[in-house]
Amino acid sequence: MERDIKVIDVRGQDELKNPVIGGRCITLDVHAIDVDGRHIDIEVQINAEGSHVKRARYHSSMMDARMLEEGQEFKEIKDSYVIFIYDHDKFRKGLPFYHIQRRVDETGEAFGDGSHIIYVNGRYEGNDDIGRMMRDFHQCRPELIKSETLSKAVAYYKEKEGRGAMSEAVRQYAMEYAKEYAKEYGEEQRREGMKAGIKTGIETGIETGIQTGRRTEIFLSVQDGDYSVNRGAEKLGMSVDEFEKSMSEAGYRVPELV
Secondary structure, three states, X not given: OOOOOOEEEEEEEEXXXXXXXXXXXXXXXXXXXEOOOOEEEEEEEOOOHHHOHHHHHHHHHHHHOOOOOOOOOHHXXXXXXXXXEEOXXXXXXXXXXXXXXXXXXXXXXXXXXXXXXXXXXXXXXXXXXXXXXXXXXXXXXXXXXXXXXXXXXXXXHHOHXXXXXXXXXXXXXXXXXXXXXXXXXXXXXXXXXXXXXXXXXXXXXXXXXXXHHHHHHHHHHHHOOOOOHHHXXXXXOOOHHHHHHHHHHOOXXXXXXX
């Protein structure tokens, strides 16, 4: 952000609901607010679709819509930042990051509306702060991570206590997925008319959610080096080729077989 900031509030996995019925909601990976009231959304993305430029626009608009209360003037809205830490170089120019702001086409001058979008090159390896941070992001072994804060966090989630927290997070994800799937599937089945003996939409949704959660947990374990590719494939009852393809399509990094 090219400035010193002091964060006064930070929330992980912060869901922003769309006020329009049927409108798309979003969940911010990290939603922070600094001492000057600026809102900051940080997204860590592996695949290209997750870091689409129009997603950045949508995230920005959803944050902006919550900044003003009734009666406030538009000029009171604070700056907003949407920051994508992308696994690759989004614009393929080799730069550590890319700042996007609106400009007046005819003059080239900044529009100055306070909306900022930043893409961080996850493959940048320069000998500076951002380069060291990106190398830490790709390091699975906590003892090799230079950032003390990140090193402690990775070590925590690799230990037994932290594994429990991670497993609980995966379980919660599975159950939330199950609920959403159940609603859609259940409505579809009601329209078609369910026959006796067929599982209800909720039962099927929960099953699917749990299966997805288990796959996610195993993919994470393989990506972090806790399981080998062979062991991950065995746990999911797949061939190694099927497992690697499935893991890659889901956006996870597949370690090379030794």
